[in-house]
Amino acid sequence: MAVGIVGLGIMGTAYATHLLAAGEKVLGADPLPEARERLAKLGGTAHDAAGDWLAGCDPIILSLASPAALRSVTEVLRGALRPGQTVLETGTFRLSDKERARDQLAESGITLLDCTVSGTGAQAMAKDIVMMASGPPEAVARARPVMDLFTRKVIEAGPFGAGTRLKFVANHAVALHNTAAAETLNYAMALGLDRDLVYDMLSTGAGQSRMSDLRMPLMMRAEYDPPTASLKMFEKDLSVIGEDIERIGAPAPLFDVCAELYGRASAQLPETHDTAAVYEVYRKDSGRK
Numbered sequence: 001m002a003v004g005i006v007g008l009g010i011m012g013t014a015y016a017t018h019l020l021a022a023g024e025k026v027l028g029a030d031p032l033p034e035a036r037e038r039l040a041k042l043g044g045t046a047h048d049a050a051g052d053w054l055a056g057c058d059p060i061i062l063s064l065a066s067p068a069a070l071r072s073v074t075e076v077l078r079g080a081l082r083p084g085q086t087v088l089e090t091g092t093f094r095l096s097d098k099e100r101a102r103d104q105l106a107e108s109g110i111t112l113l114d115c116t117v118s119g120t121g122a123q124a125m126a127k128d129i130v131m132m133a134s135g136p137p138e139a140v141a142r143a144r145p146v147m148d149l150f151t152r153k154v155i156e157a158g159p160f161g162a163g164t165r166l167k168f169v170a171n172h173a174v175a176l177h178n179t180a181a182a183e184t185l186n187y188a189m190a191l192g193l194d195r196d197l198v199y200d201m202l203s204t205g206a207g208q209s210r211m212s213d214l215r216m217p218l219m220m221r222a223e224y225d226p227p228t229a230s231l232k233m234f235e236k237d238l239s240v241i242g243e244d245i246e247r248i249g250a251p252a253p254l255f256d257v258c259a260e261l262y263g264r265a266s267a268q269l270p271e272t273h274d275t276a277a278v279y280e281v282y283r284k285d286s287g288r289k
Helices: 010-021 033-042 052-056 067-080 095-106 121-125 137-150 162-190 195-204 210-221 231-248 253-268 275-286
Strands: 002-006 026-029 045-047 057-062 086-089 111-118 130-134 153-158
Touching (some): 002 010, 002 052, 010 137, 026 052, 033 045, 052 067, 086 095, 086 137, 095 162, 130 137, 162 195, 162 210, 162 253, 162 275, 210 275
Parallel strands (some): 002 057, 057 086, 130 153
Antiparallel strands (some): 111 130
16 A cells, blocks of 8 residues: 655654655645655655545555645545545645645545644655554554654554644744744854854853754854745744634744734745744844945
């Protein structure tokens, strides 16, 4: 049985890379020719869209860019898959969008798992991501051997939707740590410190954070393209998280400040830039070139 992947962007390609390296047969779909070419070069079989060929895959991994794409693919899966197949939905969307897809697929006897991922595209390529798998435990157990092939860790999160809630918390923390790294670096530059010395200290001292380790080097070199996670994608994620925070009434003043900074970055910079480009907002405000 092959593994199917719908969506061969940064994350989907990383999943395919590790699955193929582990000896799995991988069939994938993406509308972009360059994405299909990447999969073919890796040794997978590429299609331009989801279709009946997915009936020979289990599980099927969805790595999609938008709720609209999820709705469209769900319609195809309802008619293409066999009862008993399992689909892993890995995107960061409103829980209501995922619940709608789950219920529609369930009408055809197909199980949708909410399997969000914590980690950047670079981390995915290094097999350094954490998957938060939620849904029926027996379905999670069936898919777990495949999940283990492209992740560092799988957290069995509980009922459907727990994975999305955990991802909201994870990206909330990422937003804070990214902007903290940008602000810290900007402060260090204003002090006239050597940036490499600053990074060495922060990456080994009490102020160390995983996001600082990953993103501060990009800020130091102003290398934002290709992105490990784009401003466009992250703006969508922050919007969804912001709505959820407002819904439950949780005070989040730090998140509000970070969201405003990322909004400015998105307005001033190419949307394809890495989220580390939030540093450019600080640099511009400081008057440094």
